Amino acid sequence: MRERFTRFMMGRYGTDEFSKFLLGAAVVLMVLNLFLRFGLLNTLVLVLLIYVYFRMFSRNVQKRYQENMKYLQIKGRITSFFQKEKRMAGDRKVNHxxxxxxxxxxxxxxxxxxxxxxxxxxxxxxxxxxx
Ligand SMILES: [Zn+2]
Known part of the structure; x- marks a missing residue:
């Protein structure tokens, strides 16, 4: 069984940071929707999961790789923005x-x-x- 899966995954993209993020987002939305019970959110979660699987089994490795790079780029930009904000907020306490x-x-x-x-x-x- 394991062998068959390995063979199936050959030449396919598999998981990356972007997939992990999408999966995490799907889980968060799912938990959130336990309270919100918002129909559209279920659809969104489903679409996210389908997209994650689509990327995982995709044979277009280069395209998926580029998507991941784009994601990492945006993530990096957002993180550095918040780091800068945090630094400035701390700075405002000691400096005017x-x-x-x-x-x-x-x-x-x-x-x-x-x-x-x-x-x-x-x-x-x-x-x-x-x-
Ligand atoms: Zn001046």
């Missing part, structure tokens, strides 16, 4: 962003230092702010 009144250059100033004189690094304009 001021805009130079002259050239609008953004300047990061540590918080909690009272009234301070800021010199714009770009145009050398000096202005006073409370940090």
């Amino acid at each position: 962003i001021y805009k130079c009144p002259n050239c609008k250059q953004k300047i990061r100033v540590p918080r909690g230092k009272g009234k301070i004189c800021i010199t714009c690094p770009k145009c050398r304009t000096e202005f006073t702010k409370k940090s």
Whole structure:
């Protein structure tokens, strides 16, 4: 049986990161729909599962590979976006962003230092702010 499956899978694409993601999404939607009981969601889950199997058994390895690459690219972009947001949110707690009144250059100033004189690094304009 195992041998037959191996032979069947020969030359076929199999699973990749994208399939795992789709499968995960299908499971999440399925669990979610236990509470929502939304008919259309069931169809969506079914379509997702069919698509996962279609990719798994596909002989067009190159096309599937490209799909996976595209997925990884988008995923990477989303993750780096959130990492940047998270870093900036943490930064806002310790620093305050001021805009130079002259050239609008953004300047990061540590918080909690009272009234301070800021010199714009770009145009050398000096202005006073409370940090
Ligand atoms: Zn300036």
